[in-house]
Amino acid sequence: MNRILLQIVAVGVFFAVGQALQCYECKIGFWNLCITKKVMCAQGERCFSGKGKAARFVDISMKGCLAVNDCNKTYDVNFPSTSNSTLYKITKTCCNSNLCNAAPGVSSSAMVVTTIFALLFAHIMV
Incomplete structure (x- = not known):
C-alpha cells in the first residue's frame, strides 16, 4: 500500500514540475547588454520581455x-516611488512557452571571460 502511495506522489510531482514554465531572467539591462539566467515561473505566471527607455534616451530591457x-x-x-518624476518607462510583453522570451543577451560566464581577457590584454599593452 505504501509503495502505491509513493508512486502516486512521484507521478504527481513529475507532472507538477513538468508544467512549470522556464524563462530567461534579466533584472535590468542597458542597450543590448542583459545578463541572463534561466528561472522557473510560478503557477499563473508567463515569460516576459520588457523594452523601454530610461531618462528618455537610454534603452533598457528586462526579462x-x-x-x-x-x-x-x-x-x-518613478523615483522616489511617490513622486511624479519618471525614472523609466517599460512595456512588458508576455509569451507562454519555455524560454520564449528570447535568447540570453550575455551570460554571466561570458561576461567574466570577456573581462579577464580585457584585463590581460590591457596588462600586456601597458
Missing part, C-alpha cells in the same frame, strides 16, 4: 516571469 494579469502593459517607474 523574467510575470503574473498573467500584468502582461502586455506599459509601466512608469
Whole structure:
C-alpha cells in the first residue's frame, strides 16, 4: 500500500514540475547588454520581455516571469516611488512557452571571460 502511495506522489510531482514554465531572467539591462539566467515561473505566471527607455534616451530591457494579469502593459517607474518624476518607462510583453522570451543577451560566464581577457590584454599593452 505504501509503495502505491509513493508512486502516486512521484507521478504527481513529475507532472507538477513538468508544467512549470522556464524563462530567461534579466533584472535590468542597458542597450543590448542583459545578463541572463534561466528561472522557473510560478503557477499563473508567463515569460516576459520588457523594452523601454530610461531618462528618455537610454534603452533598457528586462526579462523574467510575470503574473498573467500584468502582461502586455506599459509601466512608469518613478523615483522616489511617490513622486511624479519618471525614472523609466517599460512595456512588458508576455509569451507562454519555455524560454520564449528570447535568447540570453550575455551570460554571466561570458561576461567574466570577456573581462579577464580585457584585463590581460590591457596588462600586456601597458
